[in-house]
Amino acid sequence: MNSKSSNQIIKADRVFDAKSGKSFDKGAVKIEGSKIVQIGKQSDFSNVVDAEEHVFEGATLLPGLVDSHVHLTMPGDGTSVEDAMSLPDELLTLRAAYNAKNALLLGTTTLRELGAKKLHYFSNEGRRC
Numbered sequence: 001m002n003s004k005s006s007n008q009i010i011k012a013d014r015v016f017d018a019k020s021g022k023s024f025d026k027g028a029v030k031i032e033g034s035k036i037v038q039i040g041k042q043s044d045f046s047n048v049v050d051a052e053e054h055v056f057e058g059a060t061l062l063p064g065l066v067d068s069h070v071h072l073t074m075p076g077d078g079t080s081v082e083d084a085m086s087l088p089d090e091l092l093t094l095r096a097a098y099n100a101k102n103a104l105l106l107g108t109t110t111l112r113e114l115g116a117k118k119l120h121y122f123s124n125e126g127r128r129c
Contacts, residue, residue, distance in 0.1 A: 006033050007051040011042050012061040019064070029063045036063050059105060066110040067103060072096035073116045085117045092117055 008031040015027025017039040028045045030038040038044070045051075073092040074084050076099070085092075096116070103111055 007031065007048075008054065009045050009048055009051045010054045010056070010061060010063075011045075012056045012059045014060040015039060016060065016062050018062065027061065029061060039063055056105065063109055065108050066112065067108050068112045069114050070099070070103070070111045071115060072099045072111070072113055074099075089117065 009028055010031065011026075011028045013026065015024045015029060016022075017024070020039070022039075024039070024041050026042045028040065028042045029036055030045060030048065030051070073096050074081070075095065087095075100111060
């Protein structure tokens, strides 16, 4: 295992490949740079030597799953936006990191933040939307 490698093997008890529709017990995902290049059984990757390995026991990995609507600074418990955003930025940053980590541990590999404190508009070619 080379800790400086840009290649990674992520192992989990279960891996679901949405592209092929296959599910693997004791599955793994091979990533080269920033691209998912292979999904399969952990035994399929036993000869890979130049990759950093990450193991998530008890987890299900959904590689490439995108949650396209998240608010990482919100607690997710019904707290109003006004109450949640009244917290200091430092606490909101910690909450965002916590929520992002939980999303990863639940198998989501990409998140799209749709608004947080001080983000009131999105830019489209320099125009206010």
